[in-house]
Amino acid sequence: MDNPIIMTVRGAIKPEELGATLPHEHVLHTFGEPATTAPDYDPEHVMQIALPALEGIKALGVDALVECTTEYFGRDVEKLRTLSEKSSVHILTNTGYYGAAEDRYVPEFAYEETAAQLAARWVQEWEQGIKGTGIKPGFIKIGVDNPGPLSEIDAKLVRAAAKTHLQTGLAMAIHTPQDATLAWAELDILAEEGVHPSAWIWVHADTVEDFDAVVAAARAGAWIEFDKINADNVAQPLALCWEMKAKGLLGRLLLSHDESSYAKERTAPEEVHVTVFRELLPKLKAAGFMQAEIEQITMVNPRAAFTVRVRAAG
Numbered sequence: 001m002d003n004p005i006i007m008t009v010r011g012a013i014k015p016e017e018l019g020a021t022l023p024h025e026h027v028l029h030t031f032g033e034p035a036t037t038a039p040d041y042d043p044e045h046v047m048q049i050a051l052p053a054l055e056g057i058k059a060l061g062v063d064a065l066v067e068c069t070t071e072y073f074g075r076d077v078e079k080l081r082t083l084s085e086k087s088s089v090h091i092l093t094n095t096g097y098y099g100a101a102e103d104r105y106v107p108e109f110a111y112e113e114t115a116a117q118l119a120a121r122w123v124q125e126w127e128q129g130i131k132g133t134g135i136k137p138g139f140i141k142i143g144v145d146n147p148g149p150l151s152e153i154d155a156k157l158v159r160a161a162a163k164t165h166l167q168t169g170l171a172m173a174i175h176t177p178q179d180a181t182l183a184w185a186e187l188d189i190l191a192e193e194g195v196h197p198s199a200w201i202w203v204h205a206d207t208v209e210d211f212d213a214v215v216a217a218a219r220a221g222a223w224i225e226f227d228k229i230n231a232d233n234v235a236q237p238l239a240l241c242w243e244m245k246a247k248g249l250l251g252r253l254l255l256s257h258d259e260s261s262y263a264k265e266r267t268a269p270e271e272v273h274v275t276v277f278r279e280l281l282p283k284l285k286a287a288g289f290m291q292a293e294i295e296q297i298t299m300v301n302p303r304a305a306f307t308v309r310v311r312a313a314g
Contacts, residue, residue, distance in 0.1 A: 004307050004308065004309060005307070005308050006018050006090075006092070006138060006303070006306050006307055006308065007092065007136050007137065007138040007170075007308060008064075008084065008090045008091060008092055008138060009077055009080045009081040009084050009091045009092070009093050009135050009138075010081060010084050010085065010090070010091075013090065015303045015304075015307045016303070017090075018063065018064050018090060018299070018302060018303050018306070019062075019063025019064055019090070019299060020061055020062050020063050020064070020277070020298045020299055021062070021063065021064040021065070021066065021090075021298065021299065021302035021303075021306075022057070022062055022064070022065045022066065022255075022256045022257065022273055022276065023066045023173075023201070023225060023227070023254045023255075023256050023302050023305065023306070024066060024068055024173065024203060024225055024227040024254070024256035024257070024258050025065050025066065025067060025068065025256060025257060025258065025259060025260070025261070025273055026067060026068055026069050026258070026259065026260040026261070027050055027054070027065065027067050027069070027080060027083060027091065027260070027261045027262060028041060028046065028050065028067075028069060028074050028075075028076050028079060028080065028260075028261070028262050029069040029073060029074040029260055029262075029263075030073055030074035030264075031069075031073050031074065031101075033073075033074075035072040035073065035104060035105050035107070036072065036073075036074075037071060037072060039074045039075075039076055041076060041079060041262075041264075043079070045264075046079055046083070046262055047082075047083075047086070048269070049261070049262045049263070049266045049268070049269050049270075050083055050261040050262040050269070051083055051086055051087060051269075052269035053261035053262075053269050053270065053271070053272050053273065054083055054084075054086075054087035054089045054261060055087050056269075056271060056273075056274065057089065057273045057274060057277070058087055058088055058089050060274060060277045060278060061277055062089065062273070062277060063089065063090060064089060064090035064091070064092070064302070065089055065090070065091050065092075065273065066091075066092045066138070066139065066173075066256075066302070066306065067080060067091050067092060067093050067094070068094065068141050068173065068203075068258075069094075070094060070096055070097055070098040070105065070141050070142075070143075071095075071096075071097065072097065072098065072105040072106075072107060073098060073101075073105045075093065075094070075130075077093050077130050077131075077133055077135040078133055078135070080093055080135075081133075081135055083261075092137075092138030092139060092306060093130070093135065093137055093138060094137045094138065094139050094140060094141035094173075095122040095125040095126065095130070095137035095140055095141075095164070095170070096122060096140045096141045096142040096157070096161060096164075096172075097110060097118075097142060097157055098141070098142065098143040098175065099142055099143050099144050099145065099151075099153060099154045099157045100143035100144060100145050100146070100175050101143070101145075102145060103145065103151075103153060103154075106153060106157075110153065110156070110157070111153060114156075115156050115157075115159035115160040115163060116160075116163060118156065118157070118160035119160045119161075119163035119164045119167065122137075122140065122160065122161075122164040122168075123164055123167045123168055125137055126164075126167075126168045126170065137170060138170070138306060138308075139170050139171045139172070139173055139306055140161045140164055140165065140168075140170050140171065140172045140173065141173050141174075141175075142157045142158065142160075142161050142172070142173075142174050142175070143157075143174065143175030143176075143203075144157070144158070144174065144175065144176060144182055144186070146176075146177050146178050146179050146182065147178065147179045147181075147182075148179045148181040148182045148185060149181065149182075149185065150182060150185045150186070155185070155189060158174065158185075158186050158189045158190070159189050159192075159193060161174070162189060162190050162193035162194075162195045162199075163193060165195055165199050165310065165311070166193065166194065166195060166310060166312065168308070168310075169308040169309045169310045169311075170308060171199055171200075171201060171223075171305055171306055172199055172200050172201065173201040173203050173225070174186055174200065174201065174202070174203055175203045175204060176202055176203055176204060176205075177203075177204040177207045177208070178204075178207050178208060178209070179208070180208050180209075180210040180213035180214070183202055183208075183213065183217060184213070186200065187200070187217070187220070187222070190313075191313060194312055194313045194314075195311065195312065195313060196221060196311040196312060196313045196314075197217065197220045197221040197222040198221040198222065198223070198311045199310075199311040200222050200223065201222070201223040201225050201254065201305060202214070202217055202222055202223065202224050202225055203225050203227060204225070204227060204228060204258075205217075205224045205225055205226060205227075206225075206226035206227065206228055206229075206236065206237060206240055207228060211240075211243065215243075215247055215249065218244070218247075218249045218252040218253075219249070221252070222252065223252055223253075223254055223301070223305050224244070224249070224252050224253055224254065225253075225254040225255075225256065226240055226241070226253070226254070226255055226256075227254070227255070227256040227257065227258045228257070228258055229255060229256065229257050229275050229276055229280060230257060230259070230275055231275050231279065234275065234279050234280055234283065237255065237280055238280060238283055238284065238287070241253065241255075241280075241284060241289075241297075242287070245289070245293070250293055250296055250297060251296060251300075251301065252301070253297050253301060254297070254301055254302060254305065255276050255280065255297055255298065256276065257272070257273055257275060257276060259272040259273050260272065261273065276298075277298075281294055281298070
């Protein structure tokens with residue numbers, strides 16, 4: 001693309017405008033509830049609960065948040081746009097279907113349609129906007145069930161994501177916890193479709209016991225996302241970041257929390273999405289990480305991962 005962009009809910013921005021980024025969070029979601037394409041959020045309650053959380057991370061130095069709630073478990077792009085406007089935090093939304101959670105958020109038609117037909121639906125959201133809003137996705141989000149092997153429907157979702165990437169240039173963030181064999185199965189499908197590993201984000205790589213597999217994926221060009229970070233487990237991502245540094249792989253690393261700004265049951269806003277910037281990064285610096293390395297992880301890498309660009313194999 002002659003003029004590279006990153007697509008946010010407020011429109012396209014230049015990659016250098018993205019700033020410090022949390023690449024895997026949720027602002028709104030209905031996870032655990034029945035699948036729906038029309039979540040019934042109360043607008044006033046959303047602003048009461050979610051907006052202070054976003055304003056809080058903005059004050060902490062976070063400029064952007066990648067919102068991973070898919071259609072069928074709570075995606076509401078118009079409310080995301082309003083929250084982005086009011087908080088001044090860039091928000092990226094997504095296209096795709098979530099195949100984890102025993103497929104409860106996979107629509108029935110996905111079992112009958114081909115991967116190409118599913119990809120056509122996702123490409124349409126990129127080309128025409130989501131449900132008449134004019135808001136376009138900034139990446140593709142899908143999920144697969146653990147443990148492996150990949151189910152037929154999950155493999156179809158991966159293939160549809162690969163086909164969508166080749167037509168849009170949107171990165172693919174794929175929920176792939178614990179079982180490294182799932183990641184290799186995904187990469188095999190990407191290779192069959194002619195997609196380079198650099199188009200793929202290994203979501204929840206910090207839950208995988210086979211760290212050698214994570215390293216191998218990073219060396220192949222994949223993005224490695226440690227995204228289950230919270231105040232109770234900072235020692236683990238601290239150690240994993242040092243492992244990535246020791247192996248010369250900080251240029252493939254993304255850090256986030258997988259937390260939610262909003263929940264229907266909350267009566268007051270909660271302080272969320274803060275551990276990486278408030279606790280982990282200062283500990284990394286105190287332990288010897290240079291400022292340039294911190295910026296590589298929090299700014300340069302997300303910018304490269306989410307820039308709209310077709311990454312074909314070979």
